Amino acid sequence: MAVEVSAPAKAILFGEHAVVYRKPAIAIPLSDLRARAVVRPASDGITISAKDFGKRYNITHSPIREGQEGYALQQAVLKTLEHIGVKPQDLVLEIKSDIPIASGLGSGAAVATAIVKAVAKFHGKELTDDNVNKIVYEIEQIHHGTPSGIDNTTIVYERPVYFKKRVWFLPNKTKHLKVGATMHFVIADTGIRAETKGIVADVRSAWKADKKTFNRLFNDIKKITKKARKALKNGSAEEVGKLMNENHALLEKMGVSSPEINALVQAARKAGAYGSKMSGAGRGGNIITIVPARKLEAVVSALKRVGAEHVYTTTLRKTS
Numbered sequence: 001m002a003v004e005v006s007a008p009a010k011a012i013l014f015g016e017h018a019v020v021y022r023k024p025a026i027a028i029p030l031s032d033l034r035a036r037a038v039v040r041p042a043s044d045g046i047t048i049s050a051k052d053f054g055k056r057y058n059i060t061h062s063p064i065r066e067g068q069e070g071y072a073l074q075q076a077v078l079k080t081l082e083h084i085g086v087k088p089q090d091l092v093l094e095i096k097s098d099i100p101i102a103s104g105l106g107s108g109a110a111v112a113t114a115i116v117k118a119v120a121k122f123h124g125k126e127l128t129d130d131n132v133n134k135i136v137y138e139i140e141q142i143h144h145g146t147p148s149g150i151d152n153t154t155i156v157y158e159r160p161v162y163f164k165k166r167v168w169f170l171p172n173k174t175k176h177l178k179v180g181a182t183m184h185f186v187i188a189d190t191g192i193r194a195e196t197k198g199i200v201a202d203v204r205s206a207w208k209a210d211k212k213t214f215n216r217l218f219n220d221i222k223k224i225t226k227k228a229r230k231a232l233k234n235g236s237a238e239e240v241g242k243l244m245n246e247n248h249a250l251l252e253k254m255g256v257s258s259p260e261i262n263a264l265v266q267a268a269r270k271a272g273a274y275g276s277k278m279s280g281a282g283r284g285g286n287i288i289t290i291v292p293a294r295k296l297e298a299v300v301s302a303l304k305r306v307g308a309e310h311v312y313t314t315t316l317r318k319t320s
C-alpha cells in the first residue's frame with residue numbers, strides 16, 4: 001500500500017546566523033507550504049523520483065556518491081532503513097515540494113523529514129519525532145555543513161520554537177513558544193536563490209577575521225531574541241516588529257542582506273507593517289514581516305509591486 005507524508009516549510013523570526021554560535025533563535029513552521037513524500041511498492045530495488053526536477057535515481061543499481069546530486073535524498077532513505085533495522089522492501093519514493101529551494105524556508109529539511117517518516121511508515125514503523133529529528137539533522141549536515149539544528153527542529157515538531165544549540169554531547173534547548181495574541185506575518189521571496197552552506201561559511205570566515213565585532217553582533221542579536229520571546233508572550237505585535245527591524249539592521253552589518261532583500265523589507269515597512277527583516281541565511285531568499293490585520297492587503301500588494309516572486313501569509317495563533 002502507498003503511504004504519503006508531508007512536512008512544512010519554516011521561517012526564522014529572530015536569531016539566524018547567531019544561532020550557529022549558540023545564541024538563541026526563534027522560528028515558526030509554515031504549515032501551508034509543504035514538501036511531500038509518497039512511497040509505493042515496486043519490484044526493482046529502491047527508486048527515488050524527484051518530479052519537480054525531472055530526476056529519477058535507482059539507488060539499488062546506481063548508488064549516488066557523496067557530492068553528487070541526489071546524495072542527500074539517498075542518505076535520508078538509507079539512514080532511515082538503518083535506523084529502523086528492517087529488511088528494505090522494493091519501493092518507489094516520489095518527492096514533490098511547494099517550497100522554493102535555497103530560499104531560507106528549510107526546503108531540504110522539509111523534504112528529508114517527509115522522506116524519513118514515509119520510508120519508516122511504509123515498512124510498518126512509526127518513528128518518534130525525536131528520532132526523526134536526529135536523522136534529519138544528519139541530512140542537514142550534508143546540505144549545510146554546520147547547521148544549528150533550528151530548521152529540522154521547527155519542521156519535524158511543526159511548532160514555533162525558541163531554540164538554542166548546545167555542545168555536541170548535550171541535547172539542544174528547545175522550548176515551545178508562548179504567544180499572547182494571534183499575530184499575522186507576510187513572507188515574500190526575492191526570487192534570488194542562495195545556498196545556506198556558502199553563506200554560513202562566509203560568516204565563519206568573517207567571524208574568524210574579526211571575532212570582536214562578530215561576537216558583539218551575535219550578542220546584540222541574542223538580547224533582541226530574548227526580548228522578542230517576551231514580546232511574543234505578552235502578545236505585543238508592535239514590539240515584535242520593532243525588534244525585527246533591529247535584528248535586520250544587525251544582519252545587514254553582518255553582510256548577509258542584499259539590495260533586493262532591503263527593497264522588500266523597506267516596502268513592507270512603508271505599507272504599514274510593524275516591522276520586517278530577512279529570514280534565513282540571506283543574500284536572497286525570503287523576508288518576513290509582521291503586519292496588523294487591517295494592513296495585510298496593503299503590505300501584500302506593496303511587496304508584489306516591488307517585485308516579490310512569491311508572497312505568503314501566515315498566522316501565529318495565540319497559545320492557550
Ligand code: MEV
Nearest residue numbers: 016017147148149280281
Ligand atoms: C538557516 O535557515 C539558518 C542559519 O542560521 C543556519 C543554521 O541555523 O543552521 C543561517
